[in-house]
Amino acid sequence: xxxxxxxxxxxxxxxxxxxxxxxxxxxxxxxxxxxxxxxxxxxxxxxxxxxxxxxxxxxxxxxxxxxxxxxxxxxxxxxxxxxxxxxxxxxxxxxxxxxxxxxxxxxxxxxxxxxxxxxxxxxxxxxxxxxxxxxxxxxxxxxxxxxxxxxxxxxxxxxxxxxxxxxxxxxxxxxxxxxxxxxxxxxxxxxxxxxxxxxxxxxxxxxxxxxxxxxxxxxxxxxxxxxxxxxxxxxxxxxxxxxxxxxxxxxxxxxxxxxxxxxxxxxxxxxxxxxxxxxxxxxxxxxxxxxxxxxxxxxxxxxxxxxxxxxxxxxxxxxxxxxxxxxxxxxxxxxxxxxxxxxxxxxxxxxxxxxxxxxxxxxxxxxxxxxxxxxxxxxxxx
Ligand SMILES: Cc1ncc(COP(=O)(O)O)c(C=O)c1O
Numbered sequence: 001x002x003x004x005x006x007x008x009x010x011x012x013x014x015x016x017x018x019x020x021x022x023x024x025x026x027x028x029x030x031x032x033x034x035x036x037x038x039x040x041x042x043x044x045x046x047x048x049x050x051x052x053x054x055x056x057x058x059x060x061x062x063x064x065x066x067x068x069x070x071x072x073x074x075x076x077x078x079x080x081x082x083x084x085x086x087x088x089x090x091x092x093x094x095x096x097x098x099x100x101x102x103x104x105x106x107x108x109x110x111x112x113x114x115x116x117x118x119x120x121x122x123x124x125x126x127x128x129x130x131x132x133x134x135x136x137x138x139x140x141x142x143x144x145x146x147x148x149x150x151x152x153x154x155x156x157x158x159x160x161x162x163x164x165x166x167x168x169x170x171x172x173x174x175x176x177x178x179x180x181x182x183x184x185x186x187x188x189x190x191x192x193x194x195x196x197x198x199x200x201x202x203x204x205x206x207x208x209x210x211x212x213x214x215x216x217x218x219x220x221x222x223x224x225x226x227x228x229x230x231x232x233x234x235x236x237x238x239x240x241x242x243x244x245x246x247x248x249x250x251x252x253x254x255x256x257x258x259x260x261x262x263x264x265x266x267x268x269x270x271x272x273x274x275x276x277x278x279x280x281x282x283x284x285x286x287x288x289x290x291x292x293x294x295x296x297x298x299x300x301x302x303x304x305x306x307x308x309x310x311x312x313x314x315x316x317x318x319x320x321x322x323x324x325x326x327x328x329x330x331x332x333x334x335x336x337x338x339x340x341x342x343x344x345x346x347x348x349x350x351x352x353x354x355x356x357x358x359x360x361x362x363x364x365x366x367x368x369x370x371x372x373x374x375x376x377x378x379x380x381x382x
Pocket of ligand 1: 076
């Protein structure tokens with residue numbers, strides 16, 4: 001089988017900007033360049049664009065437009081939710097898990113410096129938060145923020161959000177923040193129905209540009225701003241708004257509202273096809289939950305194959321051998337370790353993230369090449 005083109009399979013790290021998204025944002029650089037805070041026609045045009053985008057975002061995630069705040073990305077939003085909540089609840093407790101994105105731990109460290117107690121809970125073999133462990137921490141009647149990853153960026157596992165949010169009915173001192181950076185645009189989000197307090201995501205994971213994100217806030221009095229200054233975004237997030245990127249994010253959300261179900265089914269079919277092909281050998285372990293997982297995630301551990309051998313087979317394929325956000329550092333994936341993989345297994349694990357540009361042909365090719373590498377590794381060792 002011959003490889004005709006380069007194949008990008010790292011859609012968890014980032015995605016290309018959709019042509020319609022680029023087209024919609026372009027006029028806001030040179031023609032409609034106004035500052036959304038200005039009180040003249042250029043400013044009003046920009047302000048109207050922000051309002052439209054808030055509606056498009058809110059529609060996709062079942063929130064109110066007034067609950068949508070634009071940030072520079074999920075990292076900022078995570079810090080805002082965790083640090084902003086702690087500034088209101090100095091003696092509060094923050095609960096999180098061992099399978100979060102590293103930005104969560106950074107924000108939790110900051111909150112701890114400010115006086116919060118932080119507890120990092122174990123996860124099960126699939127990377128899911130344990131409801132029993134969570135409930136045990138809620139017996140104490142004290143303001144508590146749970147911040148957890150909704151869809152895991154490494155192993156794809158989806159946390160049981162409905163059951164988690166049910167706990168709010170029993171424990172009124174519980175507030176919940178969901179890190180939905182890998183989920184928005186891929187699985188249905190119901191911010192209001194779940195009764196979440198905060199939810200964050202990033203544009204560049206869903207076909208909008210890098211550097212734009214959102215924090216959805218149920219009640220703006222429940223946390224303080226992170227930045228102060230010109231009073232933008234209802235006094236909650238100072239700094240001149242990045243109108244072109246906000247327009248882009250709105251259009252990407254609109255695209256997801258219109259296409260998510262069809263695209264999700266297409267991705268799930270391709271995902272399961274590749275997983276089944278790889279698992280047909282007994283040389284591969286699946287990481288993450290077999291069914292409760294992101295439509296675009298495939299993460300496996302090879303029992304015998306070392307990654308240098310695989311890289312030789314797939315020179316023109318872009319995939320990740322750990323979370324892109326932590327690549328460059330020599331440390332092994334904390335998520336794989338949290339689900340019980342050994343150091344050696346963590347070293348022999350890879351993640352494929354599929355998306356809009358991925359075809360069945362791409363995955364057929366990649367599947368064949370991986371099987372080829374596995375069989376060569378096996379015959380070499382036997
Ligand atoms: C689950 C999750 N949360 C947060 C982030 C941080 O997003 P950003 O780098 O866009 O700020 C990422 C990025 O990979 C992520 O996957």
